[in-house]
Amino acid sequence: MNINTTKVISLLFFIFSVFYLYTAYQIQVFAFDENAPFNARTFPIYLGYAGLFFSGLKVILPDPNTIKVQHKTLEYKKTAILIVIAIIYGATILKVGYFLTTSLFLFSSYFYLGERRWTLMFLLSFPFVAAFMYLLHGVLDIYLRDPFLQSIGVMG
């Protein structure tokens, strides 16, 4: 049996299914429901066993289509930076507000992906977000909380 990444992922899924199944057995059900033919834990228990079955088979059975990923050609660094920018965006959006955080998120993403056409970068961040915000807030009536715009008196 060859150990490849797909099998490692399947093994991780097997372990995850064990954890899921254990948690499913721990679901608290009402006393009168305990011996009912179907209660809140029945379906998750079946799912846990299904997960064990399929991932177990994937680990045991031979894998004719081994996937070989060329890690050297993959852009891990840029992807990771973009994920971090997205996390920072998520962390600040409520406190700072939609307009500024979203515009900065777009601007910094363009920059980290290698873009240096400053005017285009600006146009596709600040004015673009303002127009989109107008579409959501002004046209579609979707409320967007924005402490920054409120603090400078642009939003009521």
Added chain:
Amino acid sequence: MIEGILVGLSTAFTLQNILMVMLGCFFGTIIGMLPGLGPMTAIALMIPITYGFDPATGLILMAGVYYGAVFGGSTSSILLNAPGVPGTVATSFDGYPMAQQGKAGKALAIAAWSSFAGGTLSAIYLLFMAPSLSKVSLSFRSPDYFALMILGLTAIAAFSSKGQFLKAMMMVVLGLMLASVGQDSLSDITRFTFNNMNLTDGISFVLVVMATFAMSEALTIILKRNDPTSAAKQVSLTELGSIKINKEERNKMYKTIPRSSVIGFLIGVLPGAGATIASFLAYGMERNIVSDEEKEKFGKGSVNGLSAPETANNAACSGSFVPMLTLGIPGSGTTAVMLGALLGFGVQPGPRLYMTNPEIFWSIIMSMYIGMVILLILNLPLIPYIARILAVPKNYLIPLILFFSITGIYVMSFNNFDIYLMIGIAVVATFLRLYDFPMPPLILAFVLGGLMEENLRRSLLLSNGSWEFLWDRTLTTCILLTTILIVVWHIYKTMFKKTKG
């Protein structure tokens, strides 16, 4: 039925809805054209926009995006040999060689006319088939629905797995597991929330779709930026040649289109099959039917070889609406996204949809005709201009996709936990995609999870906890036997391949 058609026409022919179809087709074409971004991503990105509309308008917009994205996918197949969607892979077999011969405009025109004809013919089939199937499906009971959902999930796993059935089944289970997070629908007991209040209502469907499609597509594009195998080989995007189709070519298309539309529609109706299989089957069938002389041209720029898959993939799109509208069970990943959006609107698709919400049911069918006409009007004269969108730099495209995904989630909950959860799911999905774990089965399972549990609960309670309900009714047994056959066949195939090797 006439009354229904009139209701549909009056709903679909409002200025707002015609505008929505136009917008949907336009944006769908653009998004579908970009390699790597398919109809599911396009529809997922549109969901936040539909919040402000009524269900019929929202669904009409999404249907427009769907057709547009499928057509857009063929443009990148023909011009770049980089199919935007799997359903247009077969289009590139003859479309790209034709473009290399300097007939890119003609190839795009053949694709546009074939898509139009395939979509229009299949909308007619849908018009007649959907109401009758709705009546039949009223006799379906919980065990039948449960079995049908198992069959749908197994079928999508079998068809979308590219020979890796077990991986697809693992994704099905993962989708069902994600759907089980939150309050149990009957007892309100919380499950798998780990005392986190944000998970009490479960994981939002839009969040899962955005994370597994839009966001993970974007991350995959950056990740594979320098991958030489994914680099696109370009045909000149400025000189596409004439878009005129001569008489001989038209005659070939007249024969190909009707048969490919039938096969496309029927395959589309089957749960899990969809546009990809329809287009490959139509291509294969066409190759077997044509004369030996024409057969030689296949793979080198054959008109039949281009027209057949293009007709079939559009016909399959309409076909895939049949199980969603009549049974409430989506036939493909894309219709699963639309089903989720419908549930979000508070509309329950199923056999009663055309009685309880006739305006939705009929207006979707009617909007298909409008969509096809608009696609043709939009695509034929604008082909040379639309094609230039293929040159949009990824430096702008990726952040914009991420922006639409995150905004989509933010405007739903105004909560940063959902943004973190989406990023987490997207990272896992990107990693799984690298190793060819398919995402459509996960989405279909996530959408069906609640319904499946509900039908299993009802079946087990009605049979006092006995599993006899699985073979009590002939229909249930037949559906389950089909499912078992699919599972056994695929596991056998996995083992047999290795033994052969």
